[in-house]
Amino acid sequence: MSNQSLSFKKTFLTIWLPAVFAVIGIWYGSNLNAKTERYNKLRDIRLQYETEAYQNLCYAIVYRGQHQQRLSALYLRKVAIAVQFFGTPEQIDLLHIQTKRIEERKGNDFTDLLNSLRNDLRKQFELPVESSDIQQVMIDSAVFDKADSAYFANYKKTSLSDANRK
Structure with a gap:
C-alpha cells in the first residue's frame, strides 16, 4: 500500500x-x-378542548x-363540536346516541x-379513574341570592356598629 492511500484512510477515519x-x-x-x-402540542390542544x-x-x-334551554343548547353545540373533533370513538358514539334521543324527544x-x-381526562392527568357516576349539583341562583343578601346584611351591621364604637 502506498503512503498516499494510508494517509487518505487515516484522514477519512479521523475527520x-x-x-x-x-x-x-x-x-x-432534531x-x-x-x-x-x-405530539406534546397536539396532546395539550386535545386536553384543552376536552x-x-x-x-x-x-x-x-x-x-x-x-x-334555560337556549343557553343549554348553546353549550351542547360547543360540546358536540369539541367531542366530534377531539373525542374518542366511544365519546362520539355516546354523543350521537344522545343527539338522536333529543331529536326523537325521548329525553336526554x-x-x-x-x-x-x-375518566379520559383523569387518565390524561394520571389520576385514578372514578367508577361511580357523576353527581350533578344543581343550585338555583335564588339560593346564592339569599345567601349573599344574608351575608351582606350581617356584614353591614357589624361594619356600622364597629365604626360607631370608634
Missing part, C-alpha cells in the same frame, strides 16, 4: 467519518425532537335543569358522556 456521524446524529435528534414537540367540552356539558346540564341523559369525558 470525515466522525463528521458524517455527527451530521446524522444532529439530523436524527427530527425526533420535532416529532415529540408536535376539558372545555366537559365543563360546557356540565353547564348545559345545569342550565337545562334551570329551564348525558351522564355516560360526562363520565367518559371525566
